[in-house]
Amino acid sequence: MRNALAADRSYPTGTRKERKLWKAAHLPFYLMILPGFLYFIVFKYVPMFGLLISFQRYDPFVGILDSPWVGLDNFRRLFSEQDFPLLLKNTFTFALLDICLFFPAPIVLALLLNEVRLKPFRNAVQTILYAPHFISWVVIVSLTMTLFNSQDGIVNQWLSSAGLGTIDLFTKPEWLKPMWLLQNIWQGVGWGSILYLATIASIDPALYEAAKSDGAGRFRQIWHITLPGIRYVIVVLFILRLGNFMEIGFEHIFLLQNPLNVEASDVFDTFVYRTGILQRDYSYSAVVGLFKSLVGLVLVLGANKLARKFGEEGVY
Amino acid sequence: MSKQATAKPVSDGRAFDIVVNVLAVLVILVVLYPLIFVVSASFSDPAKVLGGEVWLLPKGFTFEAYENILHNGKIWTGYRNTIFYAAAGTFINMIMTVLAAYPLSRPDLPGRKFLMVLITLTMFFSGGLIPTYMLVKNLGMVDTAWALLVPGAIATYNLIVMRTYFQNSIPWELQEAAHMDGCSNWRLLWSIILPLSKPILAVMVLFYAVGHWNSFFNALIYIRQESLYPLQLVLREILMISQSAAVDATVGIEDKILLAESIKYAVIIVSSLPVLVMYPFVQRHFVKGVMIGSVKG
Structure with missing residues (x-):
């Protein structure tokens, strides 16, 4: 019809x-x-x-049509750029941290919340855990600064009174990535669990009853029923995430960056901002952006192919 | 292992429940504590906060910080601007997204496939920051409110979600019937489709509005005039000034730091409250919004 x-x-x-x-x-x-x-x-x-x-060697005063063409010169400059390996390394480290450690967090949380039997308590937990998703990075970053301020931050005061010294989150480069990861989890774990919880809710309760009568404990029920029940969603979200591999949250990293931790925090996005917007080197920064987009594109296509290979329906 | 489990099927239930609940409480504490601390600190005497006396409940209860904010012209300008950007921006977002999503949801629209490909492609490849910046500049939008309203008028992902909702949740027969009765296409959209799509519209308004409320990067690159600063930029100035001062200590900045110290907690509350108040009302629709987004388009 x-x-x-x-x-x-x-x-x-x-x-x-x-x-x-x-x-x-x-x-x-x-x-x-x-x-x-x-x-x-x-x-x-x-x-x-x-x-x-x-x-090109783009000149804003003559425009895109009349600027001189320079072939691949800008690419050559990028690949011979002193900071290029650093940018590549940082971008990939952030992305890998995100995929390996942030991605599983909502799954674990959803499994945990699903085991909370008291409905009102569970709903309250969910409502509270969604809230950070709506708090801006400006607030989250400055809140962290306040709590961990090396002289008067409350957390550092506790630590030093417990004789553990202080944590200089914002001045020591080695703290940057763990902090970035933990802030991401704090902000996104609750929100990320929505989809998994909804999928778990649609699993047939008869399966659990059957498992129970077969004598399966709670862990075995999670392993044999809940996890397989959300497997498809995990795979789809994982592929989507792989496809956005290079997207690591510019605003967040930009806010965390300062002259003392730049070696750990400089990524392609921040580099583009600096060279393009601040120094107005348009052509060169456009190349950096293009490079990033191309790598991203290859990863999307690759991820989709991978999914098909593993017998899952491709996402696109 | 499995035999053991058969032997005592229920006995691990009790301990398991306790562990689960304890873990859940721990997670809540980690998420909630910073927020509680901010609320308490905002009502406390700044000296006591600096001295580390405040850790749970306010000490030296005072509204001083909030009174200071009342007199801070910058914050009010930022607030007013952000309300305008969020309202006007979301309005534009919704009109554009609905108007584009509805025709794309109609299986009888010639050229639909082509349009969908055109739209989906932009999710995988984009010109990036610099060409977009140059475009906005060439359009003369830099340093105007337009730069914050127009370049992000449609979020591709939201458009696809909305199209999928129209397509899957509104019976095609209903649209056909309305058409037979002589209902015009505009009327069909306005009086039948939209009222039936309230949940997804609510979620979209929330997503777009929160996006406008919290975004600062576009303003950072496009807006120079302080009178056009959105709240997040003002916040960044106030909240992060002590941070930058630690790096380059200049004379004269001290007053600013003191002021920042005394109001920063209250500023966080005042700036985050509208969003946090808004979201529980839309919360029951979240699942729907997020679920549809994951359905293959």
Whole structure:
């Protein structure tokens, strides 16, 4: 029925009148979509063509059409850049930390919350754990600064009164990545668990009953019923995350960065910001952005292929 | 192992429940403690906070910090600007997203496939920061409110979620019936589709509004004039000034630090409250919003 109707209206047939009718039926839809269409062309596709400046020595005063072309010079400069290995290393470290340690956190939390039997308590926990998702990075970062301030931060006061010394979170580069990871977990773990909890809720209770009568304890029920029940969701989210491998949260890292920890916090995004926006080296920073986008694209395609290989339906 | 479990099937239940509940309480404490500390510190005498006396309940109870905020013109300007950006921005977001999502949800729209590919592609490849910045600059939007409202008018992900919702949750037969009765397409959208989509609309408004409320990076690169600063930029100035002062101690900055110390907790509360108050009302729709997003489009 659906297909028949759809087909019916999809093809303008012979006569003039019918064609006119067809237009009348579809015109409003094209009008509706027009602003969105223009938006995508102007704000998504025009910047893609703007990437052409990667192959130029772009001069804002003469414009993109008249700026001199330099071939791959900007790429050569990037790969011979002194900081390039550092940027690559930091970006990948952040991404790997995120995938290996942040990604599983919501799964563990969902499994834990699912075992909380008291409904009102469980709902309260969920409501509280979602809240940090709505707190801005500016607030989270400055709150951390306050709590860990080396002289008067409350946490450091406890630590030093317990004779454990202080933690200089913001001045020691080695603390940067753990702090980044923990803040991510603090902010996102509750929110990330929503989908898993919803999926767990849709698992057939009869399975648990059957397992119980077979004598399976709670751990075995988790292992044999709950986890397989959310396996598909885990795989899909994992692939999506792999596809966004290079997206590691610019605002967050930018806020954490300071001159003392730059060796640990400098990533492609912050480098682009510095060279492009602050130093106005447009062509060069565009190349860095392009490089990052290309690596990301390869990873998306790779992740999807991987998923198909493992017998899961591809995500895209 | 399995035989043991068969032998005493229920006996591990008790201990297991206790461990689970203790862990849940621990997780809550970790998430909640910083927030409780901020609330208490905001009502406390700054000297006592600095001295480390405040750790759970306010000490030297006072509204002074909040009174100071009342007199801080910068914060009010930021607040006013952010309310405007969030309201106008979300309004634009919703109009654009709904108007684009609905036609794309119609299986009978010629060219739908092409449009979807055009849109989905932008999720995998983008021009990136610099070309976008140049575009916004060339459009003359730098240092105007437009730079914060227009370049992010549609979040591609939200658009796809909304399209999927329209497509899967609203019976096609209903739309056909309305069409047969002579209902125009605009009316169909306004009087039938939208009222049936309230949950997803609520979630989208929340996502977009929170995004505007919390974002600071766009303002950082596009806005120079202080009178246009959104709240998050003002916050960053107030809250992080002591941090930068630790790095380069300049004379004259001391007063600012003292002021920042005395109001920073209250500023955090005042700036985060609207969002935190808003979200429980929409919370019951979250699951739906997040679930739809994961359905293959």
